[in-house]
Amino acid sequence: MIVQTCIRQYSKRVTFLVCIAIFISACKQTKQEQKTNKDISKSSSSFTEKVYPLLDTKNSRWFYFSSASRPFGMVNLSPDTRIEGAWGSGYRFESDTVKGFSHIHAWQLSGVSVMPVVMKETDEQHIFQDFYSKFNHQNEEITPGYHHLKLERYQIDVALTSSTRVGFHKYTFPKEKEKGILFNLNTILGPCTNAEGFLKKVNDSTLEGSLIAQPTYRRPKATKIFFYVSLNSEIESIQKDEVTGNYLVKLDNQLNEVKMKLAISYTSNENAKENLVNEIPEWNFNEIVNASKKEWNSELSKIEITGGTDQTQRRFYTDLWHALQGRRIISDVNGAYPDYTGTSFRIGQLPLDKEGKPMFNHYNSDSFWGAQWTINTLWGLVYPERMKEFSLSLMQYYKDGGLIPRGPSGGNYTYVMTGASSTPFMVSAIQKGIVKENLDSIYLALKKNHMPGGIMERAGYEHNTQKGGGFSYYMKNGYVPYPLPDGEFGGHQDGVSLTLEYAYQDWTLAQLADKMGYKEDATYFLKRAQNYKNVFDSAIGWMHPKDVSGNWSVKYDPYTYQNGFIEANGAQATWFVPQDILGLANQMGGAEKAIEKLQEQFKTAAKLGFTSGDSHAAELHPEYSRIPINYGNQPSIQTALIFEKLGRPDLTQYWSREVVNTVFSGLNENTGYNGDEDQGLMGSLAVLMKIGLFQMNGGTEADPEYQIGSPIFDKITIHLNPDFYEGETFVITTKNNSDENRYLKKILWNDKELHKTSLKHSSITSGGILELEMSNQ
Structure with missing residues (x-):
């Protein structure tokens, strides 16, 4: 043939x-x-084999599911079974129909959906609007970096893999059938509509094209996506449908196994081609599958565990896999990247090293809201190279657009969520010695977000004004009123939560100011960090909304959802003072009263499974919304560790185990993260709780401290990155560990008894062994 x-x-x-x-x-x-x-x-696949990609796919959203993707890859290739809306779209387990295979599943971005088809003369005229196909999970295989299924309508076996910027498809068609590939470039895909799709033939086996990802409520500017396609089969013809604007590429019928490489770029077709040539120059599909598995194994193997059941180990590596998902590269292999921060689009260029390679990647990212308790700690300890890259990428946005973003999409600001959530992330990177250069510039850039004209002024998705954040009231009166009297600007204008966020983030900036020797600034921001007291009502023992005149809201119920609190109720948000837990306890009448209060909240939350239902939308349910502690969303995920800070580490050990057992132990399609896995945040949290490490203030103080919880495994080995840390490994071992023996009886650090339940970052990263003797009391 x-x-x-x-x-x-x-x-x-x-x-x-x-x-x-x-x-x-x-x-x-x-x-x-x-x-x-x-x-x-x-191949070395022991870690990838433990990952269960279908976890929580019944409740997943557009950017949640991954299969044919590399860590943080620009391309995230997978089948789509639902394509409408950001929520409930992408790959949904209970849907049995493939509607295309698309290459971008990112924060507020989608694009380039394709579908292999077998045509008949009688239905060719309808193929553009009637091409969906059933599939069966029994004929499906999914591992990190690989996805295989069978399109039952066409009897086509589809196998998918990828490099960082290139999707690699392998279609096995039935013999002696007319073969084609639909390019559905003009269609809704998840969070946005793709339009102005264009495809042209370059030569007998090559195509190139582009489309526009239309603006969304969250991403205000259109984003152009370029792609370059190489086939191992000759192209017979390209047909454009005048109704849909989509394209049918007819293939040479002599070849039954068709391979297609499709590279993405946000800058140009030339750079898409360069991405393809550099990353997948050959046609060996299985070689790329193995390379992808090898890369995933390398990332997952940075934490090795022994002990526990097969299910607990599988769930652990699935959590760790999710911790490296969602936030995606947008720069090309040569360092070109899209910049939409100005009035018009420009192609930016990342700095190059001596060998002419980009010094870091540029990223697309959901908000860092809640990252202080999740990726700050996990990435900072296990993946410092990623934390550094993200910090440099955030600074690149500052250089281009004048602000450090809290959730950029497609090279532009989205103003997702609230506050200056990137500040704790970058301060943590600096305090851990991950970012060491240009600290004065970074400090000034961060400070800008905390002052008039900065990102704190903007509430969620506030693109055109800067009043929704209530920042002028925070500056003048020390709190953000609720309701905000200035009108409706953006979203998430819940004054108490805004006040609490700003106060904590001010405290983290004060830590950096002190490190840099800016003593006046440090004093100023430390004073602002005490503003949380202005919204604490000592008469009732809860954070309490205040109006613009300083009056407490009447008929206040601390269990009413989003009544002055962002994605939370007052009971959950009251504990959002990570910078001053002892000060908060004093406001409540002392540590004992605070412990008693939090203990009752946990007992009540346990009856509801510690989450507001099994999906993000369920938080509005009349019963679920009244839960006093919610481990299904970010605002109260630190609460189990508060006991340790109040002198009761035993309660931290008890409740953190209860949360792990109840919330983060399932391994099926129906549950996992309760529908709000914001690009690795909840996966990271699960990992940290299972290895028994946490950082209450996000690791933002000098020589950050880790609180020790209750690890669920017999041995945990963290391989430290030698480019950043002196030690080779940090090992945690447990003796007599079981679900009943969840308490720390004795702690040894490098053979010396430790009389506290915490360790410094400098000690951990110097390497050593933490030995924990466990007991049932």
Whole structure:
């Protein structure tokens, strides 16, 4: 068949010698692929095999599910079973129909959906509007970096993998059928509508095109997406449908196994081509599958665990896998990136090293809201190279647009959520020694967000004004009133939560100011960090909304959801004072009263499973919304560790185990993160609770402290990055560990008894062994 193809090509314009070369190359390629196919099961896949990608896919959202993707990859290729809306879209387990295979599942971005089809003359005219296909989970295989299923309508086997910027497809068509690939470039996909799709033939086996990801409520500017396609099959024709504007690419029928490489770029077709040529120059599909597995294994193996059941280990590595998902690269292999922060689009260029390679990647990201208790700690300890890259990327946005973002999309600001949530993240990176250069510039950039004209002034998605954050009242009166009297600007204008966020973030900036020697600034921001007291009502013992005149809201119920509190109720949000837990306890009448209060909240929350239902939307349910502690969303996920700060580490150990057992132990499609896994935040939280490490203030003080919880495994080995840390490994071992023996009886650090339940960052990263003797009391 390959010879026949060559002869036909020769009759057109290829010489006989070239045909022979192609034939020999194809034979070698086929033999190599067969060998690779045999070896694929022998590759180092012990960690990826433990990942369960279908976790919580019944409740997943557009950017939640991953299969054919690399860590933080620009391309996140997977089948879509629902395509309408940001929530409840993408790959949803209970949907049995594939509506396309798209390449971008990112924060407020989607794009380039394709569908292999088998055509009949009678239905070709309808193929553009009638192409969906059923599939069966029994014929499906999903591992990190790979997805395989069968399109039952067409009897096509589809296998998907990817590099960082290139999707690699392998379609096995039924024999002697007319084959084609639909390019659905003009369609709604998750959070946005794709429009102005364009496709053209470059040569007999190459295509290029583009589309516009239309603006959304959260991403205010249109974003252009370019792509470049290479096929191992000859293209017979391209047909454009005038109704949908989409394209059908008809293929040479001689080849039943069709491979397609599709590279993405946010800057140009030329850069998309360069991404393809650099990342997947050859056609060995299984080689890329193995490379993807190897990369995932490398990332997952940075934490090795022993002990526990098979399910607890599988769930752990699934959590860790999710901790590296969602936030995606938007820069090309040469360092070009899209910049939409100004009045018009421009192609930016990242700085290059001596070898001409980009010094870091530029990123697309959901908000860092809640990151202080999740990726701050996990990335800072296990993946410092990623934390540094993200910090440099955030500074690149500042250099381009004048503000450090809290959730950029497609090279632009989205103003997602509230406050200056990037401040704790970057301060933590600096305090841990991950970011060491240009600290004065970084400090001034962060400070700008905390002053008039900065990002604190803008509430959620407030693109055109800067009044919704209530910042002028915070500056003048020390709190943000609720309701805000200035009108409706953006979203999330819940004054108590805004006050609490600003106060905590001010405290973190004060830590950096002190480190940098800006003593006056440090004093100023430390004073602002005490503003949380202005919304604490000592008469009732709760955070309490105040109006603009300073009056407490009447008929206040601390269990009413979003009544002055962002995605929370007053009972949950009252504890959002990570910078001053002892000060908050004093406001409540002392540590004992605070412990008693929080203990009652946990007992009540336990009856409801510690979450507001099994999805983000369920938080509004009349019963679920009244839960006093919610581990399904970010505002109160630190609460179990508060006991440790109040002198009762035993209660931290008890309740953190209860939360892990109840919320983060399932391994099925129906549950996992309760529908609000914001790009690795809840996966990271689950990992940290299971290894027994936490940082109450986000690791933002000098030589940050880790609180020790109750690890669920017998041994945990964290391989430290030698480019950042002196030690080789940090090991946690537990003796007599079980669900009943969840309490720390004795603690040894490098063979010396430790009389506290905390360790400093400098100690951990110097390497050593933390030995925990466990007991049932």
